[in-house]
């Protein structure tokens with residue numbers, strides 16, 4: 667057991683090192699946002715979700731609270747596997763879980779997340795709240811785990827991809843991503859996709875640029891993770907968080923900017939990297955869409971749009987798609 671764990675930790679570190687190297691070799695330099703979520707990152711993201719400026723959380727929560735009946739009625743199944751990609755702490759999903767239990771739906775909840783830590787906490791909280799809920803946590807990468815689950819059972823599936831996680835991909839990458847989900851599903855299966863909508867640019871920027879600096883701490887925590895896990899010597903105080911929103915393309919981008927000319931050594935790569943003063947690294951994309959663009963994404967991936975569920979202020983949409991029967 668111990669050997670297996672060590673080997674898998676070593677290989678995860680090797681993959682992390684490879685991804686960091688690939689990102690830092692590019693121009694502009696970039697770091698993959700999926701590595702934000704270590705234990706500290708999970709904690710900071712939970713704080714972000716409850717910030718007043720982070721409207722995404724309340725908008726999606728409102729959709730589930732006020733339209734859960736309609737969501738379930740549109741799906742129409744009473745037996746299914748409920749698979750969630752990037753479940754996190756499952757805060758909003760719990761509204762759906764509670765309703766499905768109340769309606770005596772037969773389902774197993776299978777949350778997938780790259781952070782085993784966040785899944786263990788989620789499993790514990792679910793067992794405490796609903797001891798009878800069937801839960802099978804799936805630590806790992808989205809597609810590896812989705813592929814495994816789709817081979818394991820032929821039951822109808824409802825896949826959740828919430829919280830605007832799809833926005834972390836460029837529209838081009840999102841098309842490939844959504845097509846890969848389509849390929850893992852059987853005809854009649856559903857995808858409920860949470861997407862952040864284009865809106866007042868100030869509202870968007872404020873959500874990623876909070877005055878308390880929680881988003882900045884979350885982004886800069888990635889440097890601490892590289893220091894700890896890859897033996898690097900990033901001086902966090904010499905980098906700052908910067909956010910932009912382009913209302914034409916809908917791209918919201920987080921950068922980490924070097925405030926001086928400096929070198930950083932990464933032991934696991936046995937290599938040093940030069941940062942010029944004010945050189946920016948891209949760390950996260952949060953792409954915004956309008957409903958027409960979402961309809962196109964669905965059609966290009968092969969799905970039928972069953973219904974768009976939006977909040978009252980039309981900040982956010984949970985769009986229910988089906989693989990044609």
Ligand SMILES: C[S@@+](CC[C@H](N)C(=O)[O-])C[C@H]1O[C@@H](n2cnc3c(N)ncnc32)[C@H](O)[C@@H]1O
Pocket residue numbers: 700703711751752753754755756757758778779780781784806807808809827828829830831
């Ligand atoms: C922005 S949080 C959203 C959590 C939740 N879906 C919500 O709406 O509140 C993204 C979650 O996806 C997970 N994640 C990111 N990239 C992943 C990947 N490639 N495979 C599996 N999980 C991933 C992270 O660990 C994190 O818990």
